[in-house]
Amino acid sequence: xxxxxxxxxxxxxxxxxxxxxxxxxxxxxxxxxxxxxxxxxxxxxxxxxxxxxxxxxxxxxxxxxxxxxxxxxxxxxxxxxxxxxxxxxxxxxxxxxxxxxxxxxxxxxxxxxxxxxxxxxxxxxxxxxxxxxxxxxxxxxxxxxxxxxxxxxxxxxxxxxxxxxxxxxxxxxxxxxxxxxxxxxxxxxxxxxxxxxxxxxxxxxxxxxxxxxxxxxxxxxxxxxxxxxxxxxxxxxxxxxxxxxxxxxxxxxxxxxxxxxxxxxxxxxxxxxxxxxxxxxxxxxxxxxxxxxxxxxxxxxxxxxxxxxxxxxxxxxxxxxxxxxxxxxxxxxxxxxxxxxxxxxxxxxxxxxxxxxxxxxxxxxxxxxxxxxxxxxxxxxxxxxxxxxxxxxxxxxxxxxxxxxxxxxxxxxxxxxxxxxxxxxxxxxxxxxxxxxxxxxxxxxxxxxxxxxxxxxxxxxxxxxxxxxxxxxxxxxxxxxxxxxxxxxxxxxxxxxxxxxxxxxxxxxxxxxxxxxxxxxxxxxxxxxxxxxxxxxxxxxxxxxxxxxxxxxxxxxxxxxxxxxxxxxx
Numbered sequence: 001x002x003x004x005x006x007x008x009x010x011x012x013x014x015x016x017x018x019x020x021x022x023x024x025x026x027x028x029x030x031x032x033x034x035x036x037x038x039x040x041x042x043x044x045x046x047x048x049x050x051x052x053x054x055x056x057x058x059x060x061x062x063x064x065x066x067x068x069x070x071x072x073x074x075x076x077x078x079x080x081x082x083x084x085x086x087x088x089x090x091x092x093x094x095x096x097x098x099x100x101x102x103x104x105x106x107x108x109x110x111x112x113x114x115x116x117x118x119x120x121x122x123x124x125x126x127x128x129x130x131x132x133x134x135x136x137x138x139x140x141x142x143x144x145x146x147x148x149x150x151x152x153x154x155x156x157x158x159x160x161x162x163x164x165x166x167x168x169x170x171x172x173x174x175x176x177x178x179x180x181x182x183x184x185x186x187x188x189x190x191x192x193x194x195x196x197x198x199x200x201x202x203x204x205x206x207x208x209x210x211x212x213x214x215x216x217x218x219x220x221x222x223x224x225x226x227x228x229x230x231x232x233x234x235x236x237x238x239x240x241x242x243x244x245x246x247x248x249x250x251x252x253x254x255x256x257x258x259x260x261x262x263x264x265x266x267x268x269x270x271x272x273x274x275x276x277x278x279x280x281x282x283x284x285x286x287x288x289x290x291x292x293x294x295x296x297x298x299x300x301x302x303x304x305x306x307x308x309x310x311x312x313x314x315x316x317x318x319x320x321x322x323x324x325x326x327x328x329x330x331x332x333x334x335x336x337x338x339x340x341x342x343x344x345x346x347x348x349x350x351x352x353x354x355x356x357x358x359x360x361x362x363x364x365x366x367x368x369x370x371x372x373x374x375x376x377x378x379x380x381x382x383x384x385x386x387x388x389x390x391x392x393x394x395x396x397x398x399x400x401x402x403x404x405x406x407x408x409x410x411x412x413x414x415x416x417x418x419x420x421x422x423x424x425x426x427x428x429x430x431x432x433x434x435x436x437x438x439x440x441x442x443x444x445x446x447x448x449x450x451x452x453x454x455x456x457x458x459x460x461x462x463x464x465x466x467x468x469x470x471x472x473x474x475x476x477x478x479x480x481x482x483x484x485x486x487x488x489x490x491x492x493x494x495x496x497x498x499x500x501x502x503x504x505x506x507x508x509x510x511x512x513x514x515x516x517x518x519x520x521x522x523x524x525x526x527x528x529x530x531x532x533x534x535x536x537x538x539x540x541x542x543x544x545x546x547x548x549x550x551x552x553x554x555x556x557x558x559x560x561x562x563x564x565x566x567x568x569x570x
Contacts, residue, residue: 001026001035001130001137008540011038018045019154021146024542029135030094034127036542039150041158043120048160050120052172059117060109061175061271065168067113068103069157070124079149083131083141095129096141098149101545104493105208106270107175109548111534122158125544171274173233178271180232182282188242191344191391192265192283193227195240196220199277200257200264201415208492210277219261222410222419238280241417245391246407247381251420257412258395259348265393266346266490269550287344288337288552291351292326293487296560299567305380305450306331306356309373316373317453318569322562326353327374332559333487334377338390338452340519340555345384347377348395358399361443375447378402382446403428404444454517454570459508461563468501470494476501481562488556495547500557502537502546507558517570518558522551 004023006012011022022038053059074080083096101112114123131141156162185193194200198219201211210216219240221227227242243265250258268283297320304316307328324332330353334345349357359376382405384390396402403409409424410417464479473494476483478501491497503525510521528536534546559567 001142008542011040014151014154017151017154018042019158021150022542024540027130030129030132034095034097034099034129036125036127036544038542038544039124039126039154039158041122041124041154043122046120046122046159048115048120048122052168053115053117053120055176056117057176057179058172059115061107061172062168063110063113063115063122064103064107064175065163065171066115066122066124066158067101067110069163070100070113070126070153071103073153073156074098074100077149077152079153082129083138093131093133093138093141096131096138096145097129098126098145098153099129100124100126101495101547103273105273105276106267106492107178107273108270108493108496109534110495111546112544114533114535124158125542127544174274174279175271177231177233178279178282181229181238181280182269182271182285184229185282185284188227189245190227190242191245191248191287191393192243192268193229193240193281194219194221194243194261194264195238195280198240198264198279198281200260200281202263210275216277217257217415220417222417224419224421225408225410240280241410243393244408246385247391247402247405248393248408248410249402249406249424250393250395250410250412251397252412254397257415257417258397259350260415261412261417262346262348262393262395267492269490270492283346284344285550286342286552287346288333288342289346289489290330290333290337291348291487291489292353292356293324293329293333294326296324296329296332296484296487297322297562298324298328298332299559299561300455300569301332301335301559302451302453302569303328303331303335305335305452306375306377307373308375309370311373327356329353329487330356330377335452336555336559337552338384338388339455340522340551342390342552344391344393346393349398350395352377357396358401359443360399360401364442376443378405378444379447380449381405383449387449388452400424400427400431401444405446454519455567456514456517456570457507457511457521457558457567458514458565459511461561461566462504462507462511462558464505468505470498470501473497476504476557478504478561483557483561485553485557485560487560488553491549491553493547495545496549496553498543499534499537499546500549500554502543503549503554504557504561506537514568518555518567521558522555525554526551 006022011020019041024036026035052062079098083093131138199210199216201216203209221241225241228239230237264281265283266289268281269285272279302317303319307316403424409421411420466479469477474486510524
């Protein structure tokens with residue numbers, strides 16, 4: 001099979017259809033990783049109308065539709081099935097399956113299928129498990145794949161005349177409308193928008209598809225928070241809840257939909273597949289989900305805005321640890337997010353450290369301030385917005401102290417959303433006049449936020465000492481260490497994790513011997529992705545398994561790398 005290999009610039013031209021096939025390093029036996037290939041279909045063959053790829057977001061939407069078509073046809077044809085038929089012996093026939101990245105509910109920039117917005121050329125990157133029996137190649141089976149299966153897939157999935165033009169047009173227009181809506185948030189001074197009629201509950205905790213409409217309760221905005229937009233493509237006028245900048249609380253009883261609403265908001269920066277139910281639930285692209293993360297490592301973070309005066313004089317201005325507690329990890333997560341440009345924090349008390357979120361008046365009376373190193377989030381969330389311009393949406397069901405610092409309070413009641421801001425303010429006014437004798441209400445009094453210190457990555461620790469691979473969506477094997485990303489809840493697919501693994505290997509050069517701050521390193525990385533595309537992370541490898549992560553998740557991975565001295569303060 002090595003004779004099939006091509007260079008990244010000169011491939012095999014298909015005589016029947018005119019597409020070009022590029023073949024990477026072929027596998028040595030059927031148990032080795034499958035062979036990566038690239039198919040380039042010229043615009044003159046694919047014949048998609050230029051209006052479907054006239055800008056970056058439309059070309060991304062078209063590529064997503066084609067990826068789904070290619071994946072569906074692979075399954076329908078049985079092209080994704082191996083020859084072994086359950087025979088796992090060495091001597092039995094193996095391989096023969098064609099695989100493409102499985103799509104998800106989100107529309108992402110990815111490398112499985114791309115459309116050049118300038119030329120209309122289509123590139124598809126698939127893996128082929130070359131057929132063999134032991135170490136003997138099965139040439140006729142391979143010829144069937146290259147000469148028949150690939151041709152059929154190109155005809156069925158990558159040519160305009162084979163697809164439903166109306167459905168394709170609607171898909172592209174919907175994605176562009178969702179992208180447009182997301183860009184209106186900042187202009188309207190909003191953090192998020194949730195469309196009336198949206199279906200927020202998912203099928204299950206491991207299935208991101210929507211709950212059936214006859215079971216789910218669709219979302220309706222409180223009248224006081226309704227905002228209206230007219231979408232540019234469909235010309236449809238949509239109305240829904242606009243969450244304003246500032247501090248917003250989501251409260252209510254257990255199992256009434258608080259976390260379901262927040263879960264929809266935390267992935268609102270990604271356009272959705274039409275029919276997902278969350279198509280027009282959008283959130284600022286700079287929104288960061290914050291949680292406690294016991295046991296994570298922390299490298300040179302100034303957590304003094306929240307934690308100071310630790311026992312034995314331990315430094316919190318330049319804090320490092322291999323085993324963070326709930327409170328120190330949550331403090332680090334907030335400071336790190338703000339450092340790299342987060343403009344909104346999404347917080348669910350269920351996944352937070354209680355002593356970091358609140359400290360009531362009675363406990364403040366018992367434990368003297370000089371004995372308590374933690375300044376709870378409730379005392380900083382107001383100044384975080386007023387001093388730094390960073391908003392917060394907080395799911396809270398256990399402490400009314402947050403009413404004191406909130407701009408808006410909404411309540412989920414049997415999955416219905418109500419604006420209870422006025423009632424919450426009445427409760428605050430009454431309770432301020434009914435404090436227990438001798439106990440002053442200081443639990444929610446606002447304090448200045450403090451300083452965010454710049455840090456710089458040091459290149460050498462980011463050089464992987466061995467193989468780099470992705471084990472699952474939240475674990476990367478990075479040389480001799482395992483990098484755990486379970487705290488980065490806004491990663492929505494393993495292909496984003498794969499891109500992060502590739503991006504980490506570029507940090508050593510981009511860090512420029514400690515001269516560039518972390519935000520500058522991320523700027524340089526994003527410039528590479530914007531100008532050269534995701535394939536630039538793995539040039540010449542025909543890697544169809546990458547999807548673009550946000551800078552917040554790339555920063556999160558950098559911050560969690562368990563390498564001593566990987567970060568220093570500027």
